[in-house]
Amino acid sequence: MAELLAAVGKNVVLMSALTAWFLAQVLKTLTSYWKHRRFRAERLVGAGGMPSSHTSLVVGLASAVALHDGVTSALFAVSIVLAGIVMYDAAGVRRAAGKQAKVINKLVREMRVEHTIKETRLKELLGHTPLEVMAGAFLGFFVAFLFHRFF
Structure with a gap:
């Protein structure tokens, strides 16, 4: 098992x-702490926020593949398509779902005033702004470049 972990660590x-x-x-x-002036441990694993960690992951992967195998490799083609899908989802679909959750949460709050309705709070911070996605892409590329250059 130790050999496997060592081999993976060299990838x-x-x-x-x-x-x-x-x-x-x-x-x-x-950035969440700076914005809200309080530590929120959920930000260490949660979706949404600055920068997009999903984007950093897939752009770091695609960039590292490009630097390691070249942009003409089949693996680069797969990784860049994956990166495109993830980035579209982060800034499009998940962001729209977060906006819808915000509206639904507001409707539930307003209905509780007039009627008895069970409070169910939907997660509103799901997606990313285009700036958050771009920051994640830059970070992913930068990290891949540093790994390629120094490791």
């Missing part, structure tokens, strides 16, 4: 992607 492509994701989660927690 520069995987380590680039995972490091980009981890750094994005830490940065997300710090």
Whole structure:
């Protein structure tokens, strides 16, 4: 088992992607603290926020594959398509779902005043703004570049 973990730890492509994701989660927690002036542990693993950790992960992966195998490799093609889908989902579908959750939460609050309705709070912070996605993409590329250059 130790040999397997050591071998995985030497995989520069995987380590680039995972490091980009981890750094994005830490940065997300710090930007949330700066914005709200309180520590929210949920930000270490939760969706939404600045920068997009999903984007950092897939752009870090695609960039590391491009630097390791070249942009003409089949693996790069797969990873760049995956990155495109994830980034579209983060800024499009999940962001729209978060906006809908906000409206539904408001309706539930208003209905509780007039009628008896069970309070069910939907998660509103699901997606990302285009800036959050771009920041995640930059972080992912930067981490992959550093791994390629120094490891």
